[in-house]
Amino acid sequence: MAQTPVAAPYLHADAVSVSYGATRVLDRVSLTVARGELVALLGSSGCGKTTLLRSIAGFVVPTEGRIVVDGRDITRLPPEARGTAMMFQSYALWPHMNVAANIGYGLRMRGKPRDEIAKRVGEMLRLLQLEGYGERTIGALSGGQKQRVALGRALAVDPSVLLLDEPMSNLDYRVRLELRHELRALQQRVGITAIYVTHDREEALTLADRIAVIDAGRIAQLGTPDEVFHRPVSPFVAGFMGADNAIDVVRSGDAWSWPASAGPGGARARAHFRADRARLAPPGTDGGRGTLAIDGTVGQRVYLGTQYRYRIHAGADDFWVEDAERREEGAPVRALVPPEALLVFPAAA
């Protein structure tokens, strides 16, 4: 597995396992995060990404393994003694306190003097462009404002690690895009170490320094966004990162050819590729050296705005290709996939 060298690990989850009864939610997950780094835990719901976050926060006690932050073993500490700060998916702002009281709560619990709390709350409100909102009640805020207050509350205590549990999932698409960049800029400015749980691959790609793709309680791949996107190590990661077209191919010479059954009996494999990396051409077109050619007919057509997305039926295989030209259903086409777009994995046993 290609991994970028990581500076001295600041947070180290060492072979952490979590079981609920007989169900093993996390299976010996190891993860290191450098100081100031933002790592995204990416996976579909139920894969264990939130459980890993919650075991770092202290809401879930690992059945095995250790969690070390800045040289301190926090595995068995109660949540309040960990110095982590979590941003909840629901924001979890306290409706009986105003914005300032929500942001200042952590400092109040740490026994800070009143004027110091007020000063820090003022700083946070400025940082998050919420000046003048201190006296507002939580119910009077929009979704985006709540999100910022929740972030302010977490940052106010100067946490060792900022834990973000799908913080954008309750927001409108446009607000989400805007806040994504704001959050990234803020995280880099403050220089805080952060772990960001999401099921949205675009969010992970734009925000994270490194991405851990999690599948069924294990880390399927850990790497930079570029590595995970372009060099997925398994069919699962390839599919999750958008290369969800998969067809059986066979080795012929120094290239792959389709269909696998018609090949000269070379090694068989499963090839993944992205819908936007293939193109459609008239039947018989020669795609050039190494290009995989698949003959089929046009099925369903989906309009995407700048182009169309076609479902191509090719023998027993079905896949999607994006193409600018408008084509009619049933028309014969040849799909061409350049060799650099092919992600080939050994055929499943």
Add this chain to the structure above:
Amino acid sequence: MTSIGGFRWGETLARVVVIALLAFAIFGPLANLVLWAFAERWYFPHKFPQEIGFTYWARVFAPRGSALASLWTSVGIACLTVLVTLAVAIPAGYALARLKLPARTLILLVFLLPQAVPNLPVYVNIARVFYELRLNGTVTGVVLVHAAHGLVLAVWIASAAFAAVDASLEEAARNMGASAWRCWTTVTLPLALPGLIASAIFVFLESLDEFTGTYFVGVPDVTTMPLLMFNASMGGNYQIASITALLLLVPSIAFMLLVERFLKADVLAMIGR
């Protein structure tokens, strides 16, 4: 439903009649009560009192009148009952709402049980046991009986009030450095407070109105308002009984208006869950 100009006379008339009947069923007996409270003289063939006045009110509110004394007894017992009930209902309600007790539903049903069996045999037995414990005729005994009665409602409402507090709000407090106890006092309790106040009001009113248990355990040493009312009407003293009844209505109505404010939909939705 009704188009402009298509005013449906039949439907409207039916509604008016139904509402009027309902109003009569509710306010008719109350009107009789009011009449009796002010009647100085009212004998059979007459439809209305022959003389009205405040004589009996003066007697009820006389500095040494038994009515005022029993009013304070009632209020005192009701307050103590609320304290005893909440002391049990708050921890029990929280445990039922938060901890994953395997027999949650069963426990809630057990609290309902005293309501399911007939009251009278229960109270007769309680009276017997209390007699041996020398609790008969004491305020403590009456408070315990009232608390046992009020506990059902109090535990159910309290557990609903705690269940309506999102667990992530507590997690956020712990995450921000609050110990379990400070999290409870700064987040859980304040958020559940409206529901708890509502349950306290219900218990208070139940205690104020309670008759059977008080009759078996309290008599003759502890005289609450309902007992005074009972004695007065048994003695043919309808004026005193009516005035007492009206006095009992005041806190009921006042608190009912309050309860409506405190019991929010999210709490009501959690009752019995």
